[in-house]
Amino acid sequence: xxxxxxxxxxxxxxxxxxxxxxxxxxxxxxxxxxxxxxxxxxxxxxxxxxxxxxxxxxxxxxxxxxxxxxxxxxxxxxxxxxxxxxxxxxxxxxxxxxxxxxxxxxxxxxxxxxxxxxxxxxxxxxxxxxxxxxxxxxxxxxxxxxxxxxxxxxxxxxxxxxxxxxxxxxxx
Amino acid sequence: xxxxxxxxxxxxxxxxxxxxxxxxxxxxxxxxxxxxxxxxxxxxxxxxxxxxxxxxxxxxxxxxxxxxxxxxxxxxxxxxxxxxxxxxxxxxxxxxxxx
Numbered sequence: 292x293x294x295x296x297x298x299x300x301x302x303x304x305x306x307x308x309x310x311x312x313x314x315x316x317x318x319x320x321x322x323x324x325x326x327x328x329x330x331x332x333x334x335x336x337x338x339x340x341x342x343x344x345x346x347x348x349x350x351x352x353x354x355x356x357x358x359x360x361x362x363x364x365x366x367x368x369x370x371x372x373x374x375x376x377x378x379x380x381x382x383x384x385x386x387x388x389x390x391x392x393x394x395x396x397x398x399x400x401x402x403x404x405x406x407x408x409x410x411x412x413x414x415x416x417x418x419x420x421x422x423x424x425x426x427x428x429x430x431x432x433x434x435x436x437x438x439x440x441x442x443x444x445x446x447x448x449x450x451x452x453x454x455x456x457x458x459x460x461x462x463x
Numbered sequence: 464x465x466x467x468x469x470x471x472x473x474x475x476x477x478x479x480x481x482x483x484x485x486x487x488x489x490x491x492x493x494x495x496x497x498x499x500x501x502x503x504x505x506x507x508x509x510x511x512x513x514x515x516x517x518x519x520x521x522x523x524x525x526x527x528x529x530x531x532x533x534x535x536x537x538x539x540x541x542x543x544x545x546x547x548x549x550x551x552x553x554x555x556x557x558x559x560x561x562x
Contacts (some may be wrong), residue, residue, distance in 0.1 A: 301464055309472045316476055316499055320483035325491060332495050335476070339502045342469065342526075346513040351528075355505075358528050363498065363535050370491045375544040384474040384489050386555060392485030400478040407470045416464045425518055433518040434525070444473055445529045452533035460540035462468045462547070 305345060312338035323384055325375060329367045336360050346416070350427040469510035477503035480492060490542040490552040501531045 315334035322328050336359040343352035416422070434442050476499050483496025505524045512520015546552050 302468075305464060305468055307531060309468070312472065313479070315553055316479045319499065320479055320486065320492075325489065328492060328495055332498065335499065336502065336505050339506060342506055343509055345464070346469070346509050348509050348513065348521050348524070351509060351524050351535060353503075354525060354528055356534055359498075359502075363464050363532060366539055367491060368560070370494075370542060373543055374491065374552045384492060385486050385551070386488040389482075389486035391544060392482050396482035400474060402470060403474040403478070405527055407467055407474060410468060411465075411467045411491050412516075414466045416466045416469065416488045416510065418514075423516055425512070425521055429518050430525070430561055438522050441526060445526055449529060449533050452537050456536040456540040459537065460543045 302396050305342070308341045308345075312342075325371050326368070327383070329364060329371060332367070333360055333364055336364070347422050347424045349424070352428045390439060466510060466514050471507055473503040473506040473510070475503075476506070479510075488554050490545065490554055490557075491539070493554065494538045494542070498535070499536075500532065501534075503529060 312335050315331045315338070318331040319328050319335065322331065340352045340360075343349075343355060380460065420438040464523055480496045480499030480503060484493055485497065486495050487496060505527055508520045508524040508527065512518065512521075512524070542552050549556060
């Protein structure tokens, strides 16, 4: 009974989070104010972190908040600040092909939605009635044993991106 | 919870991101839409990781987050370079290599 109640509560929270995320994501791609778009993106990223918590992926949720909301959004705000003199609504944020883009997105959503509903129907995420917590210790064990080489490659990639960004953005 | 809840939310975010990439003409807004797409992928990775009971989903989601951070850094540097050379980040005007 307690398990069933918990599942209902999870589903209710999932619905709220999903609704807020979708609305905020739509505002990101439709709003006329660039700064507002960045702030709506914060809502979407926080919602993604909340979904990670719902699947008991705690370390990834913390990383999502630290890296995305902490760093990436600040980068975006700096980008907006450095490339745009005026802060406020703009009229030329969308190109003239946006109706075709909307059509593409709707068709893509239809195809993907049909494929997912057809393929996974009513498969439960928690097959045995409960999800297993994936702790930070397990994540670190996996990264530093099985996935050590990809991890080192990502380190080199970050260094390369750091140097590359400085070189590209530097004044001559 | 059904597996499809997460997959459908991921698909919706992905499609919204695709619309943003295709419809926006501001470079920074296109990068934001790419972030939406990458987050949709992360939701799928985490959902399938929890579904299969393996840690691989989380590990690859972390790799995606790291690569996304690198991508934003380089992408914004490129946008800044375009702005310095052309005084605009309207992607319609970035047609130097158009054949």
